[in-house]
Amino acid sequence: MISDRIFGLVVTLVALAYIASATQIQTSFLSDPVGSKTFPILIGAVAALCGVIVMLRPDPDPQWPGLRRLGAIAFALVVLVAYAYALKPMGFLIPTAIAAGLLAYQISPRPVPAALTGLGLSLGLFVIFKYALGLGLVAFPKGWLG
Incomplete structure (x- = not known):
């Protein structure tokens, strides 16, 4: 309280x-x-x-997470901040795939499904945002495609 x-x-x-x-x-x-x-x-x-x-009208005292859970939350925060900084120089697809893969691995620590989740989310969100919603996203860094 x-x-x-x-x-x-x-x-x-x-x-x-x-x-x-x-x-x-x-x-x-x-x-x-x-x-x-x-x-x-x-x-x-x-x-x-x-x-x-x-x-x-406070709520009853909460159950605070342990150090391991707080470390996982801090790691997710670092990943999301790095993702925000990486979007402009690296385009949308690469940072989104890496961030989504890392966060998926944190939820379920299996490397192959986490990597596939990151790739799938990256491509799926790019298609939705770019073509369905008409946002001006850049897929890759500008120097890569000429």
């Missing part, structure tokens, strides 16, 4: 700081009713309300 109360307090304080910074936004005389100043204040008010509710 104490962790929820601390989290609620942090959310409330951050939301109040967000509201305070939103009040400093300069608006012109031609702005709409929910403009550049009002909308952030509304978002901050909702966040502050949620933080207060979490403080007043």
Whole structure:
């Protein structure tokens, strides 16, 4: 319960700081009713309300994962951050196949199915995003295809 109360307090304080910074936004005389100043204040008010509710009605104390599980979560976080940085220079297919394969291996530690999952997700998502949704994805690094 104490962790929820601390989290609620942090959310409330951050939301109040967000509201305070939103009040400093300069608006012109031609702005709409929910403009550049009002909308952030509304978002901050909702966040502050949620933080207060979490403080007043906390959940029972959670069961925190062990060190091994926390290490797996940290590894997944590192993989996803590296994936985000690798997308632009390496294109979509290679980083997606590597990241999906590593995360699939983490779920079920069998190398061949994990590699096939990574390749399948990479190709399948590329087809969906590029051709079905019309996104401007680059498949490989620009120098590879001429």
